[in-house]
Amino acid sequence: MAEHNLHSVAFPTLEQSLIDDLSRCSSVTTKTYRDGQTLFSVGDRDFKFFIVKSGEVEIVDHSGDQPKTVTVHRKGQFTGDVSHLTGNPAVVSAIARGDCEVYVVSGDVLRRILNQCPAAGDIILQAFIARRQLLRASADFTGLRVIGSRYSSDTFRVRDFLAKNRVLFTWTDVETDPNVDLLLKGFGVSEADTPIIACSSMLLLRNPSNRELADRIGIRRPVEQTLYDLIVVGAGPAGLAAAVYGASEGLRTLVLDSTAPGGQAGSSMRIENYLGFPTGITGSELADRAILQANKFGARLSVSTPVSSLMFDKTYPVLRLDGDETVTTKCLLIATGVAYRRLNAERCEQFEGRGVYYAATHNEAQLCKGAQVVLVGGGNSAGQAAVFLSQHASHVLLVIRGDDLYKHMSSYLAKRIEQTPNIELLRNSTVQRMNGDGHLKSIEIVNSKTGEKRTVETPAVFSFIGAVPRTDWLPPEIVRDAKGFIMTGPSLAQSPHWTGKREPFLLETSRAGVFAAGDVRSDSVKRVASAVGEGAMAVQFVHEYLKEV
Template sequence: IGSRFSADTFRIRDFFAMNRVNFTWIDIESDPQVDELLKQLQISEGDTPVVAFGNEWIRRNPTNRELAERLGILSTLKEEVYDLAIVGAGPAGLAAAVYGASEGLSTVVLDRKAPGGQAGTSSNIENYPGFPMGLSGRELAGRMTLQAQKFGAQLSTPREVVKLEFENGYPVLYLDHDKCVSAKCLLIATGASYRRLNAEGREQFEGVGVYYDATPIEAELCGGSLVVVVGGANSAGQATVFLAEHARKVLLLLRGDDWGKDMSRYLSRRIEQTKNIELLTNTEITRMTGNGHLETIEIRNNRTGETRMVETRAVFTFIGAVPHTEWLPEGIETDEKGFIKTGSTVMNSPLWTAQRRPHFLETSRSGVFAAGDVRAGSMKRVASAVGEGAMAVAFVHEYLKEM
């Protein structure tokens, strides 16, 4: 029970959806029976968001961890040393879990939110091999999760890794809430997230008008209104096409003028053919305003300097990529943008001390591998991330033979 204009209500709904939990959302802004329900539960509107599992478990604004404990998805971690620990449950991490567990490796997968990663937020992936009609990122993640668990992989979410150290040659992962996981090999598949817009006022509208996913959760908030998408690559294209099915109009903003350069042709063609999508090149958002939630943005043509105001309650941002590598020690070499270097790029690094060439996906620390979007030089595509995750397991086997 919560308001559509509450960031915590959005967080809770998103957590349930990402973890494929069936739930009913009651919007206090529009549901005619909400007053009676709040009275029955003996809570006020100011106490929302509230989550209720029947009458036996009612919590005001629970954390994701509290929800996970109630749902039973925060599995107990073993004290033993795993053969393979995987940080990140996106396509690369889940593929590695499937292949690692199916080939007899004791495997654990940790993710700070839910299975799926950035790909899990895609409304429809139409160019993934074997699915001619496409499938959502959430559906793909759900299938891969079931596969990994079928073969014995242990998934534990939400578990945030805060530090990596090495003890007796083994990587040790320090988690939130003072937990530790040890493994013989480590695969880093933490992916990347979209950059934040450099627009005045943006911070106050995170989760209440500024979004980085385009799933049914967000689309439900956009019915019949004008929404804005920022970005020029496939994720922005997929979001634009999906949101056009729900919104009155979609404005797609590109900072440059090279339309379609970074987007698959099937997506750019679909956008050009959809009547309620308007493309604005050389355009940036400079300011956001609203009272408690986003109401208006100011956009500027970066060639002419012309500005205008646009009324909207939702801006979807899909620009750039920031790798999730802030928790790594200095012994794992990254490039200038923070992406993890692997293979031949670390061969001559002073951090590489093994008396052999590093494997293609091996980092500057032997036995530690990287795959997917977090890796420098990766293709940043779902299918390639799955391939890298599967490939990493082959290198894990090679490393374990050396031990």
């Protein structure tokens, strides 16, 4: 969407008739603010939504060196962005400029408006999405500051975590920024303290864990101690689909993820064969929209909330979380997906986060701009990554073990790779060894047919091989196949762990009321559309199960 059109979507003016409709279908009050009074501040949680009745409200960004005006809302315009739905803290402040009168709407009422008043709700939701897009694309918006070295695995971990959680931030590389010494001095730290996270002139954290970071910047929502109808473990396409359908159909739904929403698909820079997106969509955009949908219908998402084990209290599944906290549910959907397998190459582990990566997004592309890179894998994820990286790297070596690129990759993608001039395909090859001092400098590739060895200078290797299911936290009652994927369906009626009087539903595991969907399920089709379909289908089986209990 052109920036001019995006701006008009982001900052519309509601007609008085629409505002009157909102007042009729929900509880809306009015309030007067005097010149200079703050309506909400950056960092506030559960802040109100305001529609300007008279006067002006200035939206101010405090994240940079000096406060900056983002926009000024006038009569009929409104404050807010996607944080109202996600529950994350406000990223800007709102200040009255002159005396102003506003309509005041609480978060619960706003969600009701979005669901029950579509004429105004659609305008508001589209504006929220567009505003976040504008901030993300703005060169003037700083957001959080991450200061650290491109060769530090902790710096990469922090950047990766923030990016996956759609947090707005700016990275300063201590290796290349000429003003970094002055910047660090201003925060009272040295390079040895990096990575550091700051907001404006305030130092927040020094090399935090993901959990500490999530807690400090307010993106980790506490888990309410209540009995849920449905808990979904894993917020990839299957888990998010289940959250949308479960919450929209009235189920009290909680989604837990150890890192961030989106799953592996969330790191894809282009998904082209997903129904309804003929020009393709990034995994991040798809996840963003799914997260908003789930929140709009009242699902609760908690990230950086790893599940360590599963137990049972009579018929209810009980999940033990990090820190020995527990949460109980009537039904459980396991949608934890898979992880890429580590390359079987000497010194591979040593260079993870400092030359070896398991996703190819803008974060990783920043680290290898203009360089030669190596990508290992022959599936669609590897293919999309190769095409994306070819736009940033000088040369991409795509390494596959077999001799047929079309065997595991969609035809349209394999053809595109063959037609991209700076992608070179190495068939029948594997990475044998990695070399470097502190960070990756070169690798050794061997051809399995000829035995020929080749040394390649590169700062980055991207691995997209194999699939290891994330099921190591499950008890023996949840039957898995020889590779660790969760088995589901009627055949499990013969399992000693199945105690139901009927056969298991299609996506039900060996324990009644526990379901599995997406890549973690045995014999599932490893595609985004399939995962979404399974997540939606699982909710129907949840309803059927709940009729029994």
